[in-house]
Amino acid sequence: MAVVISSNGNSKAFEAKLTVYVFICVIIAAVGGLIFGYDIGISGGVTAMDDFLKEFFPSVYERKKHAHENNYCKYDNQFLQLFTSSLYLAALVASFFASATCSKLGRRPTMQLASIFFLIGVGLAAGAVNIYMLIFGRILLGFGVGFGNQAVPLFLSEIAPARLRGGLNIVFQLMVTIGILIANIVNYFTSSIHPYGWRIALGGAGIPALILLFGSLLICETPTSLIERNKTKEGKETLKKIRGVEDVDEEYESIVHACDFARQVKDPYTKLMKPASRPPFVIGMLLQFFQQFTGINAIMFYAPVLFQTVGFGNDAALLSAVITGTINVLSTFVGIFLVDKTGRRFLLLQSSVHMLVCQLVIGIILAKDLDVTGTLGRPQALVVVIFVCVYVMGFAWSWGPLGWLIPSETFPVETRTEGFALAVSCNMFFTFVIAQAFLSMLCGMKSGIFFFFSGWIVVMGLFALFFVPETKGVAIDDMRDSVWKLHWYWKRFMLEEDEHDVEKRTD
Numbered sequence: 001m002a003v004v005i006s007s008n009g010n011s012k013a014f015e016a017k018l019t020v021y022v023f024i025c026v027i028i029a030a031v032g033g034l035i036f037g038y039d040i041g042i043s044g045g046v047t048a049m050d051d052f053l054k055e056f057f058p059s060v061y062e063r064k065k066h067a068h069e070n071n072y073c074k075y076d077n078q079f080l081q082l083f084t085s086s087l088y089l090a091a092l093v094a095s096f097f098a099s100a101t102c103s104k105l106g107r108r109p110t111m112q113l114a115s116i117f118f119l120i121g122v123g124l125a126a127g128a129v130n131i132y133m134l135i136f137g138r139i140l141l142g143f144g145v146g147f148g149n150q151a152v153p154l155f156l157s158e159i160a161p162a163r164l165r166g167g168l169n170i171v172f173q174l175m176v177t178i179g180i181l182i183a184n185i186v187n188y189f190t191s192s193i194h195p196y197g198w199r200i201a202l203g204g205a206g207i208p209a210l211i212l213l214f215g216s217l218l219i220c221e222t223p224t225s226l227i228e229r230n231k232t233k234e235g236k237e238t239l240k241k242i243r244g245v246e247d248v249d250e251e252y253e254s255i256v257h258a259c260d261f262a263r264q265v266k267d268p269y270t271k272l273m274k275p276a277s278r279p280p281f282v283i284g285m286l287l288q289f290f291q292q293f294t295g296i297n298a299i300m301f302y303a304p305v306l307f308q309t310v311g312f313g314n315d316a317a318l319l320s321a322v323i324t325g326t327i328n329v330l331s332t333f334v335g336i337f338l339v340d341k342t343g344r345r346f347l348l349l350q351s352s353v354h355m356l357v358c359q360l361v362i363g364i365i366l367a368k369d370l371d372v373t374g375t376l377g378r379p380q381a382l383v384v385v386i387f388v389c390v391y392v393m394g395f396a397w398s399w400g401p402l403g404w405l406i407p408s409e410t411f412p413v414e415t416r417t418e419g420f421a422l423a424v425s426c427n428m429f430f431t432f433v434i435a436q437a438f439l440s441m442l443c444g445m446k447s448g449i450f451f452f453f454s455g456w457i458v459v460m461g462l463f464a465l466f467f468v469p470e471t472k473g474v475a476i477d478d479m480r481d482s483v484w485k486l487h488w489y490w491k492r493f494m495l496e497e498d499e500h501d502v503e504k505r506t507d
């Protein structure tokens, strides 16, 4: 399987217009990111709604009523966490199947499968009459996320003119953040609709799922996917259509060449285990771990719950989540704007310091002023919300988008989609871990949880400082010579491979 980029990474190599058709394709496909974001954002609000808790988690509801007895533990319930986290476990498993359908059937059918999973999942979750139906619905939504998150970024990369590829990659993250924000707004309004507001909130994901299903009938398959599956004539015609020019011979040849080359690699997963794959592999996987251990999803999933913990009422808590959601969207634009100017490393390092300070301030205020049974004073609660917002800002222009961008640009063509599939599933795994564990950790560690995440932010900052090289402006197929071979640590794996090649030649 191959994602094709001009061999010298130079957009001038191929003539291409940004056609209206490509623009429509990008918007429709990116709706996949919107659904992912909606699912991330909706669960926190729904799990804070009394009607929902009464119906499925009566013991949590009882505990919440006596919240003043224990600030940090009122929501701790394994089943409640399973409601949130089951989606990510399902997505993890699904991304491996999605990698196979992407190459065997194409990107477009994989997106269509995603929308069908989404629709059935939404129906089950919104119409749930018992907890099993609810969780089964979440699992199907997770399948949708696994299929969508594999197919959409690939589709975007392959359909975009090369010069716009980086920006389009972060558009996926932008759609994720917009999805989270819409979910927060929906939560805010539906929380006052009794007793079925939560059903509307969960059902809302049906709208983008329908757009994706019908929209995907309008979009084309990517030229790479067609050529890879030997539909060369159709591939060339599609290329002409999306580029808006008649002469696409050069780009077409380069796709054919990349597909031929990729076909020679019989087992990309074995290739991924070889020393030469070590730098993108280790960085790609660790970035997913670190992205989740910034603690972002403790905030994204549980913002309303968290704000209630620090003493906001139900409505005020949901409103604060809308504010953090808005900041998340706006700050992602900063990322889009800066990533190719200041570079990746600057953003990762700046935000590590930035997020560390925020986590420490929040932790110190909670440790000092919020005991297990009291409430936080209004001014302190406000300071907590402000620092949560500033923290989200830092994440939104760094570890959020770069967690997706860096793995998509550092694997060589022959292992790019497999490496990316592993990165997606790794991300889902750690998202699952945080979703499942956060409320119990909050209950067990209390304000210490913020110091726990601070510790990880120090580790990831050091990792970025020593092990993540700058890839800004480097041609995508030139990482080996221009980045890894020159890096103080990663170069040893390149040298090992060179020696190995020499030995093989002299045998």
Ligand code: BGC
Binding pocket: 040, 173, 176, 177, 180, 291, 296, 297, 300, 328, 399, 400, 401, 403, 427, 431
């Ligand atoms: C992460 C999600 C997170 C979101 C927040 C994404 O990059 O993968 O886990 O919830 O950013 O905006």
